[in-house]
Amino acid sequence: SQTIHQWPATLVQPVGSPLSLECTVEGTSNPNLYWYRQAAGRGLQLLFYSVGIGQISSEVPQNLSASRPQDRQFILSSKKLLLSDSGFYLCAWSVRFRATNEKLFFGSGTQLSVL
Amino acid sequence: LAKTTQPISMDSYEGQEVNITCSHNNIATNDYITWYQQFPSQGPRFIIQGYKTKVTNEVASLFIPADRKSSTLSLPRVSLSDTAVYYCLVGDYNAGGTSYGKLTFGQGTILTVHP
Numbered sequence: 001s002q003t004i005h006q007w008p009a010t011l012v013q014p015v016g017s018p019l020s021l022e023c024t025v026e027g028t029s030n031p032n033l034y035w036y037r038q039a040a041g042r043g044l045q046l047l048f049y050s051v052g053i054g055q056i057s058s059e060v061p062q063n064l065s066a067s068r069p070q071d072r073q074f075i076l077s078s079k080k081l082l083l084s085d086s087g088f089y090l091c092a093w094s095v096r097f098r099a100t101n102e103k104l105f106f107g108s109g110t111q112l113s114v115l
Numbered sequence: 116l117a118k119t120t121q122p123i124s125m126d127s128y129e130g131q132e133v134n135i136t137c138s139h140n141n142i143a144t145n146d147y148i149t150w151y152q153q154f155p156s157q158g159p160r161f162i163i164q165g166y167k168t169k170v171t172n173e174v175a176s177l178f179i180p181a182d183r184k185s186s187t188l189s190l191p192r193v194s195l196s197d198t199a200v201y202y203c204l205v206g207d208y209n210a211g212g213t214s215y216g217k218l219t220f221g222q223g224t225i226l227t228v229h230p
Contacts, residue, residue, distance in 0.1 A: 034218065043222040044159070044202070059219075090158045094218070102206060103149060104218060106158025 002027035006091045006107030013114055019064075019078040021110050023091030026072065031093040032102065033074040035066055038088040050074060086114045119203045119221040126227050133190045135224050137203030140184045148179060148186045151202045153223070159202060163188070190226075198228045 006023045013019060025031050035047040046059045048066035056066050063082060067075045074091060089110045094102040120138040127133045139148065147166050151159035163170055165177040165186070176189040190197060200223040 036220070044220040046219050049218075088156070092158070102147075102218060103161050103164060104151070104159070104204075105161070109156065109158050111156065 002093075002105065004091065004093055004105055004107045006110060008110060009108065010111045011113070013081050013112065015083055015114055016080045019076070019081050019085070019112070021076040021089055021091075021112075023074045023076075023107055024072055025093045028072070028093070028095070030071060031095065033068060033072075034092040034094070034104065035074065035076050036090045036092065038090065040087070044090065048076070081114045083114050086112055088112075118219075119205055121201075121203055121221055121224045123222065124225040124227070126229065127193055128229050129194055130192050133193050133197075133226060133228075135188045135190075135201055135203075135226065136185055137188070137221075138185050139203070139205045142183050142205055146206045148177070148183075149204045150175070150177065150186075150188045151204060151220075153200045153202065159220075162201075193226075193228045195228050195230065198226060200225050 003026045033050045036044040037047050038044050047064060048056055048058055050056050050068045053068055053071055056068060063080060064076060064078050076089065078085065089112055091107040092104045094104050118141065121135065125135060147164055149164040150162045152162050153159040163172055163175050163177045165179050167179050167183060170177045178187045178189065186203065188201060202220050202223040204218060204220055206218060
């Protein structure tokens with residue numbers, strides 16, 4: 001069966017520090033991969049999505065970046081965190097070959113607090 | 116760009132049937148409609164997906180009219196544990212009908228079930 005791992009679960013970082021969140025998927029090949037962010041009490045904001053290794057689409061221009069060094073690995077990074085980067089970060093994957101029938105499967109999330 | 120509109124919040128009581136409607140006027144021919152449930156500090160969880168008419172599973176039913184410009188998630192006999200945020204999601208595709216894998220959430224509907 002497929003599983004998605006996301007870590008860490010919680011993170012407290014000072015303003016200006018770097019960030020690296022990692023997500024890996026097991027049990028499937030060529031997944032679509034996503035990073036979402038959710039501010040407190042708000043909906044999910046799509047940050048990045050990837051349909052293949054090295055293929056990253058950015059939805060929100062900001063100080064965050066994403067990389068996909070391997071087929072089932074998705075990394076969210078920042079060189080210098082801002083206060084506004086605080087939020088609940090979720091990684092997700094979907095089956096790639098049936099584009100019209102995609103179902104998202106989410107990780108357990110990372111609660112990031114930038115102080 | 117297929118966008119969705121849902122009520123911000125709904126209240127219900129245990130044992131009642133709850134219907135949450137989502138509007139998606141610009142839905143594309145190949146788009147499926149998918150509903151997710153999210154509890155606090157967790158990633159959304161897939162509930163149900165459909166293309167037209169009616170779909171039913173062990174958790175919910177999904178009603179989609181012929182024009183597909185809206186859909187209704189029906190939760191039979193809700194309990195306190197159904198208190199959550201419910202999201203309606205429609206795929207986003209380019210003019211050629213090829214998915215970029217871009218799946219965007221709306222603000223969702225906060226359902227509160229009272230004793």
